Amino acid sequence: MDFFILMILHLFDCKKPPEAPWAPMTRITHKEKTPMQASHNTTLLELPVTGFLRFKDVQRFIPVSSSTWWKGVREGIYPQPVRLSTRTTAWRAEDIHKLINRLSNQASNQGRQ
Template sequence: MNEIPETGFLRLPQVLSVIPLGKTCWWEGVRSGRFPKPVKLSARCTAWRAEDIRELINALSEQTEQ
C-alpha cells in the first residue's frame, strides 16, 4: 500500500493499480455497494478518498485470510 497516500484522493487509474480489477467490474462493485462511493471533485473529475481505499484493501485481505 505504499502507492496510496495516507490522506487525499485517488483517481480511478490509481485505484485500479492497487486493486487488480477492470473498470467495468469496479463500477459494478461501486453501484452494488461492495466498493466505496466516489467523490465528485468537479463535473468531469471523480475520485475516491484514500482512506476508503485503504479500508477496502484491509477488508478484502481479511476475507482472503479466512
C-alpha cells in the same frame, strides 16, 4: 526510393526497417522521454494515507476492470466516489485503505476454512 515516397514517409513519421526492406512500413509510436517527463510519469508505489485517488491510481492496488469496479460501486462492494468537478471523480485514500484491509481479511478467512 522515389522522392514522393520519401516525403510521405517523412510527413507521417514512418520508416522501413533497414534489415528487411520488403517488410511493411511501421509507424513510430513512442519517442525517447526527457528526464523531466520520466520523473513526471513515475508509478505510484505507495498508497497515500490521505487525499483523493483517481481510478487509474486505485487500479494499481485493486486490479479490476473499470466495468467490474463500477458494478462493485453500484452494489456496495467498493466505496462510493467523490465528485471533485463535473468531469472528475475520485475516491478517498482512507476508503481505499479500508477496502484493501477488508479484502485482505476476507481472503485470509477463506484461506483458513
